[in-house]
Amino acid sequence: MTVVLKLGGSVVTEKDTPDTVDGPALADAADAIAASGVDDLVLVHGGGSFGHPHAAAYGVSRTDGTREATAIREIHGAMRTLNDAVCDALCERGVSAVPHHPHSAGVRDADGTLSLSVDAVAAKRDEGFVPVLHGDVVTHVGAGATVVSGDELVVALADGLDAERVGVCSTVSGVLDDEGAVIPAIENYADVERYLGGSDDTDVTGGMAAKVRALLGLRAPASVFGPDAVGDFLDGETPGTVIR
Numbered sequence: 225m226t227v228v229l230k231l232g233g234s235v236v237t238e239k240d241t242p243d244t245v246d247g248p249a250l251a252d253a254a255d256a257i258a259a260s261g262v263d264d265l266v267l268v269h270g271g272g273s274f275g276h277p278h279a280a281a282y283g284v285s286r287t288d289g290t291r292e293a294t295a296i297r298e299i300h301g302a303m304r305t306l307n308d309a310v311c312d313a314l315c316e317r318g319v320s321a322v323p324h325h326p327h328s329a330g331v332r333d334a335d336g337t338l339s340l341s342v343d344a345v346a347a348k349r350d351e352g353f354v355p356v357l358h359g360d361v362v363t364h365v366g367a368g369a370t371v372v373s374g375d376e377l378v379v380a381l382a383d384g385l386d387a388e389r390v391g392v393c394s395t396v397s398g399v400l401d402d403e404g405a406v407i408p409a410i411e412n413y414a415d416v417e418r419y420l421g422g423s424d425d426t427d428v429t430g431g432m433a434a435k436v437r438a439l440l441g442l443r444a445p446a447s448v449f450g451p452d453a454v455g456d457f458l459d460g461e462t463p464g465t466v467i468r
Contacts, residue, residue, distance in 0.1 A: 226264045226349065226387040227458070228444075229257075230378050233272025233359065234395045235451055236310060242277045243302060245309045253393070253454055254310075257354075258317035260458035264349055266381055267310075267321070270374040271359040274306040275299060279361070279371050286376075287336065289367030296369050299361045300327045307358045314354065322348060324355040326372055330380075332364040338376055342384035349385070357381070375438040382442050390446040391457040392435060397450035398464030399436060409466045413440055439467040 231253055238244040257265070271279070279285065282295035290296065307323050314321035330340040348355040357377050364370040375392070382390050398406035401419050410416050413436060420433040439446040447457055449464030456463045 225389070226266060226385045227262055227389045227391070228266050228268065228378055228382050228385070228387045229391045229454075229457070230268040230374050230393065231270070231310070231454075232392070232394045233270025233275065233306075233374070235272075235393055236269055237272030237274060237306065239273050239276075242273050243305070244273050245306065249451060250310065250313050252451060254313040254317050254319070256455040256458065257314060258319050260455060262458050265354050265458075266345060266349060266385065266387075267314075267354055267356045268374045268377050268381065269306070269310050269356070269358050271303060272306070274302040275359050275371075278302045284361065284369070284371055286371050286373060289364050289370045291368035296327075296361050299371075300325070303358050303360050307356060310358075311356050314356070319354055320352055321354045321356050324348065324357045326357055326360040326362055326377060330360075330362040330372055330377075332362060332367075332370060332372075334365045336364070336370075338362070338372060338380060340377065340380040340384065342381060345381065346385055373434065375435050379438050379441060382444050382446075387444045389457075390439070390442060390444050391454075392439065392446060392448045393451055393454055393457075394432070394435075394448055395450065397453070398448050399432060399467075407465050409468070410436060410440070411468060413437055436467060442467075 236250045311321040359374045446467045453463035
């Protein structure tokens with residue numbers, strides 16, 4: 225049973241301090257993953273204070289591209305550094321985490337549609353590794369290179385690997401209404417559109433609104449939850465907001 229789990233960039237980094245890992249938060253998430261013993265886990269993490277500020281500095285987003293090699297290398301390099309930190313934290317706890325960089329595995333066509341080869345991810349999973357992907361820059365036909373978000377990767381992986389469960393860990397305990405209460409379930413974007421806004425921090429990938437839109441397109445049920453519920457999700461529960 226393939227499980228796809230995303231750790232939001234705002235969970236594992238200090239979003240208001242560029243290029244800074246949130247050590248205690250990453251340790252807690254890694255502890256929960258190590259304790260779960262989930263087989264066939266595929267992990268994705270966001271960019272947080274590593275990817276987003278660098279992308280914003282060059283004006284690169286999911287739709288606005290760059291042909292500057294320096295920009296591409298800087299954004300990708302920042303994300304590789306964060307990916308190393310995530311993999312290190314997991315390996316220190318006995319999880320066989322290995323990097324898988326979307327920059328070399330994905331491409332957007334001229335319409336912006338992402339294609340991500342999942343064969344290598346599946347092979348790593350089948351060999352007992354935990355592939356760890358991340359938000360990145362990918363070649364975009366006609367636009368140079370654009371950002372691919374962790375949420376897009378979650379969708380591509382969930383569909384391509386026929387995942388049975390999908391979890392997205394955010395800094396909040398679920399998708400919240402205008403009174404700060406967790407919305408138990410979402411089946412239609414229009415029903416919650418009024419509650420969703422962008423991120424308060426530098427985010428070039430669309431915040432919670434983009435997250436919900438992406439997850440509604442999945443075949444597998446998805447849950448959005450806070451850091452304290454990573455273990456619950458991996459144990460088979462559906463914490464936070466269920467999106468289906």
